[in-house]
Structure formats: C-alpha cells, structure tokens
Amino acid sequence: MFDEIEILKSFLRESKLRFTPQRQTILEVFLSHEGHVEVEDLFLNIQKIDPSIGIATVYRTMNLLVECGLARDSVLLKGQQSFEKLYHQSHHDHLICTQCEKIVEFEHPLIEKYQLEICHTYGFTLNHHKMEIYGICLDCQK
Amino acid sequence: MFDEIEILKSFLRESKLRFTPQRQTILEVFLSHEGHVEVEDLFLNIQKIDPSIGIATVYRTMNLLVECGLARDSVLLKGQQSFEKLYHQSHHDHLICTQCEKIVEFEHPLIEKYQLEICHTYGFTLNHHKMEIYGICLDCQK
DNA sequence: CACAAAAATGATAATGGATATCAATTTAAA
C-alpha cells in the first residue's frame, strides 16, 4: 500500500507530473480490488469515495498506472478495458471456467522453466508471459 | 479448404440458415490468411474479390464462423477485433516480440502435459488453453 | 504570502469499432 504510492509519486516527479488527491484516490481504490477490475466497477467504487471525480480522470490515471508498472491491461474480459495489479503480485496464470467465468489464479514453476527453453530455441530475450487454461470448474460440473 | 466449406454448410443447414455467395467468399478469404487477421484487412481483401460485400456482412459472417468452430477471437491485438483459424490447425502458442510485434507460433508438448496437472489440482475439466510469451526477437536485439 | 506558469480536472464533444434497423433482394420450398 505504502510502496505503491511511493512508486507513483516518484514516477510522477520524474515525469514532471503532479501527485493529486484524485490520483491518490484512484490508485487506492484500484489497489483495494483483487484480481481483474473493469473500468466501470472501478469508477463506481471511486465515486463512493469522491463523487466529483470524472470518468476521464479515471482513464487518464489508469494509463499512468500502466506506464509506471503498477497495473497492466488484463486481457481476460474482451468487451471493456480492465486492469490487474502488477507490483507486489507474484506472477500467476489463469484458470478460467467457460461456463460461469470464474477465474482461479495459479502458479506452476515448470511452466516458467519451459518458456525459457522456448525463448532460447527461437532466439528471443524473455520478457514475460501470459497463460490461460479454459475448462469447467467443479461447481459447474454438478 | 473443402472440409471447412462443408462444415459451414452443415452448420447453416442445422441452424436453418443459408449458404450464400457472400458467406462463401468471406470464408475463403479468411482461410487464405495465415495467423491472425484483423477485420479491416479481411474486409479489404474481400472487397478485392467482391466490392459489393458490406462491412456488416463481414462481421455477421465472422460471428457465424466462430459459432461453428472454424474461427476464434484472437486476443493478440487489443484495439480491433481479430480472428484466427481453428479447424485443421495444430494447436500452437505464441511468442511475441514486444518491439516489432512479430509473432512466432510454437508448440511444446510438456506444456500440454502440465496444464492437465493444473486442471486436476483445481478440479477443472480441461477445455483448451492459450499461452503467450513476450520477449525481444533476434532482429530487434541487433 | 502573493503571483505567474504549468499541469490537472471535469464536462462534454468527437471518434471509431461493432451492432441494430430496415427496405430491397435473394433463396428455398410448396
């Protein structure tokens, strides 16, 4: 919580931008969400705290959070733009139920290893990866 | 080429829809593309063959192709809707250069194996998966 | 503390991709 605000502050300082109450509120509400957040949900929760904040500022600020590495675009929900936390999150992949759209996050160390192999084979320098497995969860199988 | 048209035809028959010249043209142009196609590119190439086909028909037909399993939404390019072939394609994952956006398709048998393990752990029935590795390709490293 | 310059904000207009509408055309089947 503390760290993230410091990261945003120093990013803004370096870019000659300003740390404003609106930006703080938006960051805090974003951090309070687990997993993947759509802009709409984010906006609703932000307005509970400060109804004067406009949707344009939310979009602008979320783009800043992506730039400074605190958030990234989540590619799970196609219709709307959505985000997930990046900093202080252990890397995880996604198991997605195709029926109820439940999302489970998981880690598998060997997948991390094989992606290195693959990069080597094709001469790529590894950056990051995304893996999504689609299936039907226990609840929906009943 | 032949198979795909038969699949579309029988899907349309079952749904009491009709196989039209426009739908045939759109399917053929779609199949002639390798990898991931944006609607815009698809539309341009369709118009070279039949300039009277409208953009609405392209969207409508692509949705039919997704419904009958010949295509699926590609999640690589976020801005525009884009598609990739599903039928007669061996399953592959993607290696993406974050600099030039080049896409290399690869397969790794062990990844197929570990996703089964993961599904078992969480009680999911496996459906399919998607994996994307991001890095910098040889050309861009120079 | 006051003041000027730069940046941020909120309201709203503009944009652009995707979908809905509708009159005209085409198709299938009787």
Next chain:
DNA sequence: TTTAAATTGATATCCATTATCATTTTTGTG
C-alpha cells in the same frame, strides 16, 4: 410461380475511449 423466410447493404445507432477546452489547482519563485 408464388409465398414466406432469410440475407444483404446502407446507414443509423450505440457505447467505450479519447480529445478538447475553459476553469481550477498546484508548484515554485520572489
């Protein structure tokens, strides 16, 4: 051939996101 249903293309509409702009806020300087 005739009729009902589906399809088409043109275009209006929708809606998420971005751009614009007048106003407000912030920062830093004297």
